Amino acid sequence: MKSANVNQRLTLLVMRDAQHAVKQIHLSKHLLMAIPAVAVLSLSGLVVAMQAHSSQVVSQLEQQVSVETLKNRQVQLTLSNREQSMERLQNEIINLSSQAKTMKLKMDTVDELEQQLKEFINKHNTTRVSGKASSQSINDSEHVGGEYIAVHDSDMLDLAKETKDDFQEMRKLLDEMQLKVPNTLEQAQETQIQISGTPTIWPTVSKVMTSSFGYRTDPFTGRAAFHAGIDIAGDEGGPVYAAGSGIVVTTEESGARGRYIIIEHPNGLQTWYMHLSRIEVSVGDSVDKGSKIARLGSTGRSTGPHLHFQVVKDDKPVNPLPYVK
Numbered sequence: 001m002k003s004a005n006v007n008q009r010l011t012l013l014v015m016r017d018a019q020h021a022v023k024q025i026h027l028s029k030h031l032l033m034a035i036p037a038v039a040v041l042s043l044s045g046l047v048v049a050m051q052a053h054s055s056q057v058v059s060q061l062e063q064q065v066s067v068e069t070l071k072n073r074q075v076q077l078t079l080s081n082r083e084q085s086m087e088r089l090q091n092e093i094i095n096l097s098s099q100a101k102t103m104k105l106k107m108d109t110v111d112e113l114e115q116q117l118k119e120f121i122n123k124h125n126t127t128r129v130s131g132k133a134s135s136q137s138i139n140d141s142e143h144v145g146g147e148y149i150a151v152h153d154s155d156m157l158d159l160a161k162e163t164k165d166d167f168q169e170m171r172k173l174l175d176e177m178q179l180k181v182p183n184t185l186e187q188a189q190e191t192q193i194q195i196s197g198t199p200t201i202w203p204t205v206s207k208v209m210t211s212s213f214g215y216r217t218d219p220f221t222g223r224a225a226f227h228a229g230i231d232i233a234g235d236e237g238g239p240v241y242a243a244g245s246g247i248v249v250t251t252e253e254s255g256a257r258g259r260y261i262i263i264e265h266p267n268g269l270q271t272w273y274m275h276l277s278r279i280e281v282s283v284g285d286s287v288d289k290g291s292k293i294a295r296l297g298s299t300g301r302s303t304g305p306h307l308h309f310q311v312v313k314d315d316k317p318v319n320p321l322p323y324v325k
């Protein structure tokens with residue numbers, strides 16, 4: 001197919017078949033050398049183009065992959081956010097439920113206290129009796145532990161319902177208490193007044209009793225006479241105390257009683273203090289149990305400094321000793 005000229009030119013003979021004439025193509029040697037170079041150049045061009053294309057494709061793919069990864073991450077984030085929200089919600093329900101339980105226990109305690117208050121009132125106040133019993137024992141366990149048991153949605157729903165019930169029950173309890181407690185407090189205050197109003201305090205510093213309640217020989221006449229109180233010997237000017245809290249109804253002076261005070265207490269009780277050297281309260285004053293009301297003396301029908309102390313119940317003198325012993 002080809003013949004060569006050793007010099008600068010090369011001749012290519014092209015024979016197609018027997019019918020066609022042989023064609024001669026004259027090529028210069030330089031041209032012949034250029035052909036492979038052109039081929040190599042065009043091949044490398046192709047490779048470069050392919051490389052460029054493939055790197056473009058790769059970068060596109062990479063972009064797609066990174067977009068997908070981002071999307072996946074977002075989905076994961078959203079899912080984990082949702083899980084966190086659910087967990088928070090569950091924890092809140094658990095918290096709320098435990099708060100409801102604690103609150104209910106506290107309210108039960110208040111209810112029980114109110115009951116105790118009523119019992120106290122009933123014990124100390126004979127004039128009023130009321131109230132119905134309701135008590136519940138409190139079991140406060142501080143120490144907690146145990147195995148971990150996973151929580152299901154249905155458990156959460158149950159807990160939420162239970163909590164709602166607890167709150168409703170508390171509301172009912174509160175309503176009841178709102179009605180009961182003021183009444184009980186009023187009774188308690190009344191009882192407190194009765195307790196502090198009942199004469200129980202020994203009215204002088206000295207405990208030396210020189211004459212008791214009842215029939216005796218009169219120190220002035222020597223004849224039998226009724227002594228309506230007790231006589232307590234003491235220092236002239238020593239303090240005289242109110243045996244119970246109450247209202248001062250009399251501060252007077254008479255030949256027999258000397259300077260004297262009458263205090264009125266609840267339940268038809270009065271205390272009388274006689275032969276005082278000085279009166280330190282006025283009619284209408286409200287005095288506390290144990291407060292100083294006068295100074296001991298020997299005014300009136302008296303043989304020496306002493307306090308004649310008398311308790312009057314429903315206008316009749318009674319033995320003071322059961323009150324102030």
Ligand SMILES: [Zn+2]
Nearest residue numbers: 229230231308
């Ligand atoms: Zn007396």
